[in-house]
Amino acid sequence: MPELPEVETIVRSLRKPLLGRCVLRARLRHAALYRRGSLRVPWLVGRVFSSVERIGKNALFNFQPAGAMTVNLGMTGRLILHSRHRRVSLPKTFRSEAGDTDDKHLHVRFHLDGGLELRYHDPRRFGFIYITESHDIRKNLALGPDPFDTRDRDLERALERREAAIKSLLLDQRVISGLGNIYADETLFEARIDPRTPGRDVAGNAATVLGAARKVLRRAIAHGGSTLRDYRKPDGTTGGFQQHHAVYGREGEPCIECGSPIKKVVISGRSSHFCPVCQR
Numbered sequence: 001m002p003e004l005p006e007v008e009t010i011v012r013s014l015r016k017p018l019l020g021r022c023v024l025r026a027r028l029r030h031a032a033l034y035r036r037g038s039l040r041v042p043w044l045v046g047r048v049f050s051s052v053e054r055i056g057k058n059a060l061f062n063f064q065p066a067g068a069m070t071v072n073l074g075m076t077g078r079l080i081l082h083s084r085h086r087r088v089s090l091p092k093t094f095r096s097e098a099g100d101t102d103d104k105h106l107h108v109r110f111h112l113d114g115g116l117e118l119r120y121h122d123p124r125r126f127g128f129i130y131i132t133e134s135h136d137i138r139k140n141l142a143l144g145p146d147p148f149d150t151r152d153r154d155l156e157r158a159l160e161r162r163e164a165a166i167k168s169l170l171l172d173q174r175v176i177s178g179l180g181n182i183y184a185d186e187t188l189f190e191a192r193i194d195p196r197t198p199g200r201d202v203a204g205n206a207a208t209v210l211g212a213a214r215k216v217l218r219r220a221i222a223h224g225g226s227t228l229r230d231y232r233k234p235d236g237t238t239g240g241f242q243q244h245h246a247v248y249g250r251e252g253e254p255c256i257e258c259g260s261p262i263k264k265v266v267i268s269g270r271s272s273h274f275c276p277v278c279q280r
């Protein structure tokens with residue numbers, strides 16, 4: 001958490017207000033938040049946001065004349081956009097409340113022109129910030145292809161000869177980037193595949209898996225992602241897709257397809273939810 005749909009929701013809502021804004025000041029409270037090899041946040045001062053994107057489960061900000069920053073939200077991270085002047089026109093959904101700047105979980109603050117401030121808030125600090133001069137982030141983060149970009153054949157190759165359970169392989173960001181525990185479970189239900197099946201036995205159904213992943217992810221994005229505990233959109237509101245999960249978090253409840261109780265098993269240390277009747 002947050003996974004692809006949550007990060008996609010965040011970057012979509014930050015894109016318009018951030019594009020063209022210049023970083024005036026930047027402060028980071030805990031150096032431990034930097035991923036190894038990252039430049040420091042003051043390096044971004046004077047640079048202008050030129051794109052706001054998603055890469056895997058990370059937010060990616062590109063800057064003019066050069067530079068890029070990746071923000072990984074870990075378990076509990078939030079990117080919040082704050083306006084210091086009520087006059088600044090933000091999309092209606094953005095709040096311009098005072099905000100508590102003494103908050104001990106407020107770790108990074110970017111002061112931007114026009115009275116805007118981008119804040120990174122993270123109680124558990126499992127996230128990271130990575131700033132580089134180049135734009136070649138995907139390689140630096142060892143990220144596999146995005147579910148919306150990858151081809152069936154590429155996923156098939158990545159699963160071939162793999163002994164590991166398909167659930168674990170879908171969580172491996174080098175195989176495919178963007179899925180976490182929620183959407184891997186939902187994808188495998190949509191594809192009607194048992195999460196414990198070895199990767200090599202699923203390789204021939206790579207097209208089904210990718211199709212299922214895209215369908216689930218698109219629906220989740222349309223609902224603004226899933227809020228279980230901490231995830232919030234940059235305007236402070238919650239996502240709505242948690243009400244539409246078919247299997248995730250529904251242990252013992254009836255399958256939406258056949259009525260059998262949803263089962264929970266642990267696969268490589270991660271809880272996995274599935275319907276033992278529909279997913280064979």
Ligand SMILES: [Zn+2]
Pocket residue numbers: 255256257258259260275276277278279
């Ligand atoms: Zn079922």
